[in-house]
Amino acid sequence: MNWIRKKIxxxxxxxxxxxKLEKFAPAVNALDTFLFVPNDTTKKGSHIRDAVDLKRTMIxxxxxxxxxxIFGIWNAGYQHYTQLGEEFTFIDAFLHGxxxxxxxxxxxxxxxxxxxxxxxxxxxxxxxxxxxxxGLLIPMIMPVDIPLWMVALSVAFAVLIGKEAFGGTGMNIxxxxxxxxAFAFFAYPTYMSGDKVWVSEATEVSGISGETILxxxxxxxxxxxxxxxxxxGLIPGSISETSTALILLGxxxxxxxKVGSWRIILSGFIGAAVMGLIFNFLMPAINxxxxxxxxxxxxxxxxxxxxxxxxxxxxxPVSAAQTMKGKWIYGFLIGFFGIMIRIFNPxxxxxxxxxxxxxxxxxxxxxxxxxxxxxxxxxxxxxxQTVKTA
Amino acid sequence: MAINIKSKxxxxxxxxxxxxxxxxxxLKSKTYALIPDNFHGLVPKMLIKKEGxxxxxxxxxxxxxxxxxxxxxxxxxxxxxxxxxxxxxRILRVIIEADDEFDYVEHDILDPLKTDAxxxxxxxxxxxxxxxxxxxxxxxxxxxxxxxxxxxxxxYNTTPLGADFEYILSNKKEEFQNGINxxxxxxxxxxxxxxxxxxxxxxxxxxxxxxxxxxxxxxxxNVGFQIQKTNPINKGEKxxxxxxxxxxxxxxxxxxxxxxxERTVAVCGSDAVDKQYFKTLIGAEVNSIIExxxxxxxxxxxxxxxxxxxxxxxxxINFFSNEITLIPEGNQYRMFGWLPFKDNNIPSxxxxxxxxxxxxxxxxxxxxxxxxxxxxxxxxxxxVMPMDILPMQLLKACMTGDIDKMENLGIYEVxxxxxxxxxxxxxxxxxxxxxxxxxxxxxxxxxG
Numbered sequence: 022m023n024w025i026r027k028k029i030x031x032x033x034x035x036x037x038x039x040x041k042l043e044k045f046a047p048a049v050n051a052l053d054t055f056l057f058v059p060n061d062t063t064k065k066g067s068h069i070r071d072a073v074d075l076k077r078t079m080i081x082x083x084x085x086x087x088x089x090x091i092f093g094i095w096n097a098g099y100q101h102y103t104q105l106g107e108e109f110t111f112i113d114a115f116l117h118g119x120x121x122x123x124x125x126x127x128x129x130x131x132x133x134x135x136x137x138x139x140x141x142x143x144x145x146x147x148x149x150x151x152x153x154x155x156g157l158l159i160p161m162i163m164p165v166d167i168p169l170w171m172v173a174l175s176v177a178f179a180v181l182i183g184k185e186a187f188g189g190t191g192m193n194i195x196x197x198x199x200x201x202x203a204f205a206f207f208a209y210p211t212y213m214s215g216d217k218v219w220v221s222e223a224t225e226v227s228g229i230s231g232e233t234i235l236x237x238x239x240x241x242x243x244x245x246x247x248x249x250x251x252x253x254g255l256i257p258g259s260i261s262e263t264s265t266a267l268i269l270l271g272x273x274x275x276x277x278x279k280v281g282s283w284r285i286i287l288s289g290f291i292g293a294a295v296m297g298l299i300f301n302f303l304m305p306a307i308n309x310x311x312x313x314x315x316x317x318x319x320x321x322x323x324x325x326x327x328x329x330x331x332x333x334x335x336x337x338p339v340s341a342a343q344t345m346k347g348k349w350i351y352g353f354l355i356g357f358f359g360i361m362i363r364i365f366n367p368x369x370x371x372x373x374x375x376x377x378x379x380x381x382x383x384x385x386x387x388x389x390x391x392x393x394x395x396x397x398x399x400x401x402x403x404x405x406q407t408v409k410t411a
Numbered sequence: 412m413a414i415n416i417k418s419k420x421x422x423x424x425x426x427x428x429x430x431x432x433x434x435x436x437x438l439k440s441k442t443y444a445l446i447p448d449n450f451h452g453l454v455p456k457m458l459i460k461k462e463g464x465x466x467x468x469x470x471x472x473x474x475x476x477x478x479x480x481x482x483x484x485x486x487x488x489x490x491x492x493x494x495x496x497x498x499x500x501r502i503l504r505v506i507i508e509a510d511d512e513f514d515y516v517e518h519d520i521l522d523p524l525k526t527d528a529x530x531x532x533x534x535x536x537x538x539x540x541x542x543x544x545x546x547x548x549x550x551x552x553x554x555x556x557x558x559x560x561x562x563x564x565x566x567y568n569t570t571p572l573g574a575d576f577e578y579i580l581s582n583k584k585e586e587f588q589n590g591i592n593x594x595x596x597x598x599x600x601x602x603x604x605x606x607x608x609x610x611x612x613x614x615x616x617x618x619x620x621x622x623x624x625x626x627x628x629x630x631x632x633n634v635g636f637q638i639q640k641t642n643p644i645n646k647g648e649k650x651x652x653x654x655x656x657x658x659x660x661x662x663x664x665x666x667x668x669x670x671x672x673e674r675t676v677a678v679c680g681s682d683a684v685d686k687q688y689f690k691t692l693i694g695a696e697v698n699s700i701i702e703x704x705x706x707x708x709x710x711x712x713x714x715x716x717x718x719x720x721x722x723x724x725x726x727x728i729n730f731f732s733n734e735i736t737l738i739p740e741g742n743q744y745r746m747f748g749w750l751p752f753k754d755n756n757i758p759s760x761x762x763x764x765x766x767x768x769x770x771x772x773x774x775x776x777x778x779x780x781x782x783x784x785x786x787x788x789x790x791x792x793x794x795v796m797p798m799d800i801l802p803m804q805l806l807k808a809c810m811t812g813d814i815d816k817m818e819n820l821g822i823y824e825v826x827x828x829x830x831x832x833x834x835x836x837x838x839x840x841x842x843x844x845x846x847x848x849x850x851x852x853x854x855x856x857x858x859g
Contacts, residue, residue, distance in 0.1 A: 026744055054782065055749070056746060056747070057744040057745060057746055057747075057748070058744065058745040058746075058748030058749070058778070058780060058781060059744065059779075059781075059782055060741075060742045060743055060744050060778070061778070061779040061781075061782060062710075062740060062741050062742050062777045062778055062779060063741075063777050063778075063779055064721070064842075065720060065721065065842075065844075065845070066717075066718070066827070066831065066834055066842055066843075066844035066845060067716070067717050067718075067831050067834040067835045067843075067844065068710065068712055068716045068717070068719065068721075068736075068738065068777050069424075069426075069716050069717075069738070069758075069775045069776070069777065069835065070778065070779050070780050070781075070834075070835060070840065071757075071758070071759050071760060071761060071780065071835055071836050071837075071838075072748075072754055072757035072758065072759040072761075072764050072766065072780050073759055073761040073763055073764070073780070073781070073836075073838050074748070074749070074780055074781025074782065074784075074838060074840065075781065075784045075787060075788075075838055075839060076748075076749035076781065077748070077749045077750070077751055077763050077781075078761075078763065078787075078788060078838055080749050080750065080751060081751045081763050084751065147782055147783075147784070149784055149785060149787075150784075151787065189785065190784070190785045190787060191784075191785030191786050191787050191839075192785070277762055278751065278761070278762040278763045279761060279762045279790075279791075280761075280762075280763065280788075282789075282790060338787055338788050338789040338790070339787055341789070343789040343790075343803060343804075344801065344804075345790065345793060348790075388804075392801060392804055392820070395799070395801055395820070395821075396819040396820065398799070399645075399819065399821055400819075402643060402645060403645040403646060
């Protein structure tokens, strides 16, 4: 190890304070700290510190994403070959998916990290690790056939307008990954919805039924899939959002490591279930039911982006509510509004995306009221005290 | 009736190198030092200005510029060796060269329960014992003009490797009780004594106090937590706190008429050779207690791992410290430290490591284990904050200097030490104690 360290120290010499390339130190440090935890020590106060740092936290999220990502890559190939009616092997499906998706991941990281490094150098702070997760999330929630330049543009929009404009990591109001998707969704709707975009290369073949389940329901058609497929993820959809099973595996990793808030995840699903139940039972009673409202509540939990959104997007600590009670409310409302948008406005089957972005905006408000409760308790105590002494 | 407090939230760290419960006298220190920085907020004015002047043990050396009754006295008799000054002639250390035989300032012997409160208070401040008290809010030296709402003492030490006050006080029982009796005269309210709920201890039989039986992980042993649970501070109120051993010094002063600055110091930490308790005096040389160490490999902490200060060979121990902790410096690089579930030998409350499963005590070093980042992760601070305080929101209010918000979120109830666990756990490596200290200082200048 020592000789690697010495080599790196040698390479870093021109970037030391006072040297020629001092300005670019954050960029070099970012690469260096990927190999080694720096030798920084505590100065005062608490002389010892926990083993965790932001890098470890972010890598844990990436780990939790891997099962869903690998499945998404294979499913892209699976959907492609089954819809085309061609014979294929497991490897074929995987290779086809990788051929489509790996370039998207590379573009996302290249553009996003490029901007992050640029801002770090310009602002003179270290590169924050948040983009390691965002950069992977963005391709995972896109349709498989989206052109690479659109990925690049969405990433640039998300990082520049969604994050850096607010002051960088930790300051953003909206979840950057969802900002990227929302940008693509509203800027290029033809690439982001419909029945041709969810199956790889479907546009080149006619007669494909590559609609998502929510798309089918919105069109008033019958759903051709069983609940089991919806849960396992063998359905068309955005790349990694289809397999509820593997998303739940990721959720378990997040909850076990305490990196993701179990409060948000649990309350998110509860909120969605409650809204689903309301539609299932209330709408028929007032004769306003349709295919979407009658779609069983438990199926609502396993189709579309709900599971992925609640587990990986809503739990982003920066854009979520920060107080414990606030997290319950925040998660619940995401599930609740997500299903509501999905059903009331069939043009936006991505109800979850919109619900999370909406609640991102309201998270500070939720926190405000939770904090007010703490403040009121303190003020009440003071009043009691003054009455006593008076 | 005793108050029972059971705390669940907090941080329990088992570290290597606990001090064995046996006490030896330390080597005689040649010099003793008083460090004005140990009394945050005190601007020292020297009473004895000339270097070389002979001083008695218990003779005032300097006083607080804004509070002339708050005096700091010499722990030993000898001569004033140097007044060490820094930039803009700020006094860094006042060093006294000790005599072989001590000559004490003689004070009256008083029975605290029979003495008039005013007279007793004047006596305590005149003899230099007023500096032992700290005021909440702000965690600063007290003013003799104030009458505190209550006085709080905690003998329950929950800091990792922290000195056991019950053990320290076990041979000062009478002095301690006498000191407690004196404290009852200084407040309009009660004297609260925090004790370990689960221990069988003579401290549970202390008279004239409101007993607070506490159990739970750190910071349950901090007075700040105990104050909030028993008699919370509201805006405009003042309470005093004092450390247990200092109560015994006051008790001894009243019964013998001598200011005996005895300090029992636990030498602990994985790098300490002789891990046990040593009897010495306030401000003694570090090297009269421990051997010289290579400070590029070992850190000497005057105090505990959470709140102590870095000391060098030749330095003197802090005024209030009951520990000298020696742990390895963490100035080495660690490869691929970001991999989850790697390096499980470093304690972590986060579940991205298997450290929690370890049964043996941890060997810790001073590595930051990362770099400072923007605040991202939420929820972790609340897990180690048992007080009714929103730690992240209060920290952010302090960072932005938002006085109204700080006040609303309870800045008057906290001191930096209450945020030590928050500082330890936080992923972004924010210096939480420093942020709180700056917040408190801002409140002092803006609100007073």
